[in-house]
Structures are given as structure tokens and as C-alpha cells.
Amino acid sequence: MTAPPAIACDHQQGCITCGDEAAPMRVVLVDDARALALCEDRGGARSSVEIGLVTPVSPGDQVLVHAGTALQMLAGEGR
Amino acid sequence: MRFVDEYRDAALGQALAGEILATVDPGRHYKLMEVCGGHTHSIYKYGIDDLLPDNVELIHGPGCPVCVIPMGRVDDGIAIAHQPGVIFTCFGDMLRVPGSQGTLLEAKAAGADVRMVYSPLDALRIAKQNPEREVVFFAIGFETTAPSTALTLKRAKAEGVANFSCVCNHVTIVPPLRALLESPDLRLDGFIGPGHVCTVVGARPLQFIPADYQRPVVVSGFEPLDILQSIQMILRQLADGRCELENQYKRVVPHEGNLRALEVLAEVFELRPHFEWRGLGFISQSALRLSDAYVDLDAEVRFSTPGVRVADPKACQCGEVLKGVIKPWECKVFGTACTPEHAIGTCMVSPEGACAAYYNYGRFAREREVV
Numbered sequence: 001m002t003a004p005p006a007i008a009c010d011h012q013q014g015c016i017t018c019g020d021e022a023a024p025m026r027v028v029l030v031d032d033a034r035a036l037a038l039c040e041d042r043g044g045a046r047s048s049v050e051i052g053l054v055t056p057v058s059p060g061d062q063v064l065v066h067a068g069t070a071l072q073m074l075a076g077e078g079r
Numbered sequence: 080m081r082f083v084d085e086y087r088d089a090a091l092g093q094a095l096a097g098e099i100l101a102t103v104d105p106g107r108h109y110k111l112m113e114v115c116g117g118h119t120h121s122i123y124k125y126g127i128d129d130l131l132p133d134n135v136e137l138i139h140g141p142g143c144p145v146c147v148i149p150m151g152r153v154d155d156g157i158a159i160a161h162q163p164g165v166i167f168t169c170f171g172d173m174l175r176v177p178g179s180q181g182t183l184l185e186a187k188a189a190g191a192d193v194r195m196v197y198s199p200l201d202a203l204r205i206a207k208q209n210p211e212r213e214v215v216f217f218a219i220g221f222e223t224t225a226p227s228t229a230l231t232l233k234r235a236k237a238e239g240v241a242n243f244s245c246v247c248n249h250v251t252i253v254p255p256l257r258a259l260l261e262s263p264d265l266r267l268d269g270f271i272g273p274g275h276v277c278t279v280v281g282a283r284p285l286q287f288i289p290a291d292y293q294r295p296v297v298v299s300g301f302e303p304l305d306i307l308q309s310i311q312m313i314l315r316q317l318a319d320g321r322c323e324l325e326n327q328y329k330r331v332v333p334h335e336g337n338l339r340a341l342e343v344l345a346e347v348f349e350l351r352p353h354f355e356w357r358g359l360g361f362i363s364q365s366a367l368r369l370s371d372a373y374v375d376l377d378a379e380v381r382f383s384t385p386g387v388r389v390a391d392p393k394a395c396q397c398g399e400v401l402k403g404v405i406k407p408w409e410c411k412v413f414g415t416a417c418t419p420e421h422a423i424g425t426c427m428v429s430p431e432g433a434c435a436a437y438y439n440y441g442r443f444a445r446e447r448e449v450v
Contacts (some may be wrong), residue, residue, distance in 0.1 A: 022223065022275045024083060042083060042325065050200060050230050053339045064331055066330070067170075068198025069227040071278045071340065072331050 022066035025049065027057050032033055039065060086335035087125075092198040095307040103312045107301065109135045111264060111313055112403055115303050116143030119433050123440035125303040129415040131310065138403035139433035141255045141359065142273050143318035144220045144248075144426040145172045146397065146432045149355040150389035152248055153178030156217050158399040159382045160191040160247065165211060167216035168202040171195045177430045179389040199231035200244075206235070206243035216245045225249040225367060229347040232369070232376055244378035248369050249348065254275050254282050254365035257357060260292045264404055268354045269305045269313040271306065272298035279344075281336025282326045284344040291417030300328040345372055357391060357425055358398025400433055407437040414438060 003057050006048035025039035028046065034051040050069040103109065113119055113354060119139045121126055128137055141147055153176050157342040159214045160167035160183060167183070173186040174195060178265040187193035192212075196202045199216050206214035228245060235243045252273060259265060272285050288296040295316040298307035316323060324333055354366030357364045369377040391397065395417070407413055407426065417423040419435050426432035 022278070047197070048200065050227065052230055053226060053337055053343070064275075066275060067224050067227040068200045069230060071223070071226065071275070071337060074331065 022030045022071060024062050025065045025070075027051075027059050027061045027063060028060060030057060032056075037063075037070070039063065039070075040066075084302045085301065086300065088304065089282060091304055092307055095311055096169055097303065097327065099130075099135070099311050099314060100132050102154075102311060103132050103135060104318070105109050105132075105134065107113050109268050109314065109317070110138055110140040110403070111135065111310065112140045112259075112270045112378050113222050113251065113265050113269060113271040113299075113306075114140040114142045115271075116432065116436075117275065118271055118273075118306060119143075119436045120301065121301050121306055122179050123436045125306075126440075127303055127310075127369075130307065135310070135314070138267065138402065139400065139436075140270075141259065141322055141356070141401045141406075142252065142276075143418070143426070143432050144224070144250060145176060145428060146401065147255070147356045147359070148173075148176060148219060148248060148425060149357045150178045150391065151355065151385075151387055152185070152246075154180060155384035156246060157181070157183060157186045157191070158284065158384050159215055160186050162213075162382060163210050165192065165382075166205060166212050166214045167193045167217065168196045168205060168214060169193070170197075170219065171350065173219060175422065176283070176425055177422060199228045200234075201446060203231050203240060203243055207238075210242055212242060213244050214225065216243070218245050219246070219248045219250075221250055221252050221273070221276050222279045222344070224381060225344055225348065226279060226337075226440060229343045230372055231351075232347050233343065235307075235376060236373065238413065242380050244376050245369065246378045247348070247366075250277060250354065251350075251358070251365055251366040251367065252280075253287070253360045255359060258287070258359060258362050258365075259402060260288070260294070262402060266315060266405065267294060269294055269376050270296040271309050271313070272296045272299050272324075274305075274332060275296055275337065277326075277328070277332045279340045280335050281334070282324060283334055284329070289324055293322050295322050298324075298325050298326045298332050300326065300331065307359060324387060345371065355388065358401045362413075392423050395424035397426045397434075400424075400426050407434040410434070 029038040037051045039049045054070045062074040064072045109436045202216040282298045297309040297312045348367035349370045350364045353361045353363045399405045423430040426434035
């Protein structure tokens with residue numbers, strides 16, 4: 001079963017993709033060659049995220065994600 | 080989850096509300112503008128305005144990218160969507176934004192292949208899966224979203240995805256803020272700065288607000304405690320007679336921004352000489368288009384569009400709402416002719432829009448006051 005999209009366009013919650021909102025997500029897997037990472041949001045939903053602007057990242061790091069792109073590193077696990 | 084839960088603590092929120100009350104001068108009325116639509120939403124969602132003293136008023140700014148899209152651009156998008164063989168992709172909010180001849184959702188109902196995506200990368204994936212079709216991404220957003228589009232265009236170019244193109248409606252935050260500050264009918268005491276735009280561009284570009292217009296600005300996060308603390312920081316500046324750029328959102332916003340993102344933006348985009356904003360009119364150098372190196376991926380070059388300028392509907396007062404001259408409920412058609420289901424103006428369409436946010440959360444508080 002595919003996971004629901006992590007960034008949902010939910011009218012009651014505000015639209016994360018469209019407005020100036022971003023969500024913290026945790027890095028699960030990193031594909032450095034393609035500059036992509038599999039990330040997990042607060043609810044556990046997973047999606048592919050562009051990591052070219054924040055590399056290097058490692059599993060366990062938290063990044064701020066907007067429209068499928070990590071804009072900033074929040075902190076490493078336990079950092 | 081870290082970085083979320085600790086910024087929603089109710090007891091700390093109450094304590095901040097107490098500090099705010101202690102800071103304000105009871106004889107003065109304060110008007111603070113939250114620039115960003117994301118803040119507008121947090122303010123209503125968490126009832127932050129209920130925690131503020133009566134003489135601290137929050138004004139909703141122009142920071143919702145959907146709300147400022149003029150009708151003509153929507154019409155152009157719909158014209159492309161109707162061309163044979165096109166798969167037209169956009170964020171969910173855009174689907175219901177009215178152009179002069181209806182919405183993208185109505186174009187979809189009439190047979191156009193319009194699809195909602197969550198990121199530009201999804202649109203590129205659709206292009207790779209459908210090599211025989213033309214896939215167009217309708218890009219909107221401030222500097223927060225522009226890097227996503229830029230990275231996707233770079234990827235499309237590098238991978239040689241020839242059937243992908245982009246209608247670029249990306250806008251920049253500083254020119255409309257300047258236009259607002261120049262507007263004679265505006266009286267504002269301070270600004271809550273757009274945190275996630277600043278994640279990309281840094282806090283530094285907002286320095287002109289205190290330097291040129293003598294108003295305090297505090298770059299703010301989006302959780303309830305972030306916003307309360309930012310309001311307190313603005314009020315503290317006003318009480319001390321200071322006027323500075325401060326950064327409440329230091330855990331995310333570096334003063335210089337994300338340099339790699341700025342490099343990518345400079346490579347893929349260039350400034351348009353002018354761009355039309357709904358309700359605000361034409362503002363020079365306020366939007367982005369694809370640079371010469373990426374002109375092959377520019378849907379405005381690849382497809383012919385009407386490119387007609389369409390006047391905003393007469394009944395709609397989005398312009399005044401965006402400038403903070405009137406509150407959403409003071410608009411002639413708010414909640415009657417204009418609702419989220421049948422929106423006339425864009426401020427009601429996007430959940431980030433001041434009118435939609437107010438319709439969804441704030442109107443109940445007003446009804447309580449009336450009773």
C-alpha cells in the first residue's frame with residue numbers, strides 16, 4: 001500500500017504546498033546520487049524530498065520541507 | 080515531534096499573553112501586520128487574537144501567493160490546459176481560483192486534463208511517465224516555493240525531459256511590502272516577518288522596513304508560541320522606542336538565507352520588469368520568469384496564451400483586504416455572495432487567504448460577540 005502524500009492540501013489545516021508554510025520531517029533514507037531523500041512527517045506519512053539545498057543529510061536528521069524540497073536543516077538526531 | 084510540540088505549550092502561551100498585556104500602553108492602539116498567509120492561518124487556528132489585548136490589532140498582509148494571482152494569469156493557464164495533448168499540473172489551491180471564464184476545476188470538468196500535484200517534482204514525474212504528452216506545471220509561490228520549481232527545472236534540463244514546461248508565476252515579497260508601505264491610506268505600527276520566505280532569502284532583505292520606513296519587523300515562526308513571542312518582541316521595541324529587524328525564528332532562519340537556494344534561483348530565474356498583483360495592481364520587479372538558459376522550458380514561450388489583462392470583479396474588495404484597509408468581514412460580499420464554496424475573490428479561495436481563514440475560524444467569535 002502506498003502511503004498518503006505527506007504534504008496534504010487540507011482546507012482546514014491551511015495549504016502547506018501553496019503558502020509560505022513548511023513542515024519539519026525526519027530523514028529515513030538518503031539517495032545522494034539523485035539528491036533525494038525519503039522523509040517522514042509528524043503523522044508518519046512518507047514522501048520523496050529534494051535535499052540538494054541542505055546536503056549532507058543523514059538518516060535521523062530533521063529538515064524543514066516545503067513543496068517537496070528541504071529548505072533548511074533543523075537539527076541532527078540528539079544534536 | 081521535536082520543533083512542533085514544545086511550541087504549542089498552553090501554559091507558556093498564557094505567560095506570553097500576560098507579558099504582552101504588561102508591555103502595551105493602554106492608551107495606544109497598535110496595528111501589526113502579519114505578512115504571510117501561513118501566519119494568518121495559525122493566528123485563527125490557535126485563537127491567538129483572542130489572547131491579545133483589545134488595543135492590539137492584527138492586519139493580514141499580502142503573503143498568500145494564491146490570493147495575489149490576477150484573473151488574466153488564470154485565464155492563460157486554462158487556455159494552455161485546453162490545448163490538445165496537454166497535462167496541466169498545479170497545486171490544489173489553484174484549481175478553484177476564478178479566472179474570467181471559470182476555474183481550472185471547471186476546465187477539468189469540461190474535459191481538460193488538469194491534475195493536482197504536491198510538488199513540482201511530482202509534475203516532472205508525470206512528464207517522464209507520459210513522454211507522448213506535453214506536461215505543464217503552473218508554478219506559484221513566493222521565494223519559499225521558487226527553489227522547488229528551480230530544482231525541478233534544473234533536473235528536467237539535466238535529464239533532457241523535453242515534454243515538460245513551466246508557467247512561472249513566482250513572486251517576490253519585498254516589492255509588494257514596499258508598495259504597501261508607500262500607500263497613503265495605511266497605518267501600521269510593525270510587521271510580523273514571513274519566516275519561511277526568510278529561510279530562503281534570509282532576514283537581511285527586510286532591513287529596509289526599519290531603515291526606510293521606521294517600523295519594527297520581527298521574523299517569526301509559525302507555531303502559536305512563535306507568533307506570540309514575535310508580537311511581544313514588536314511591542315517591546317515600540318515600548319522602548321526602538322525600531323529594528325529582529326529574528327525570532329533563529330532555529331530556521333539564518334541572517335543571510337540559504338545561499339545554495341539563492342544560487343539556484345539566480346541561475347534559473349530572472350526578474351520580470353513588472354507583474355500584476357490582484358488588488359495591488361502592477362508592481363515593478365515583483366515577479367520571476369525563466370532565465371534565457373531555461374527558455375526552452377518556458378510554457379509561456381512554448382504555448383500561445385491570450386495574455387489579456389482582466390479587471391478584478393467590482394464587488395470584490397480583496398485589494399483593500401490585502402492592504403489591511405478593511406477587515407474580511409467588512410467586505411460587501413463576505414460570507415454572502417463570496418464563500419469558500421463559491422468564491423468571488425482570491426482571498427476566499429485559498430485556505431491561506433485572510434477571508435477564508437476568517438470564514439473558517441474567526442466568524443464564530445464574532446457571532447458570539449453579537450449574541
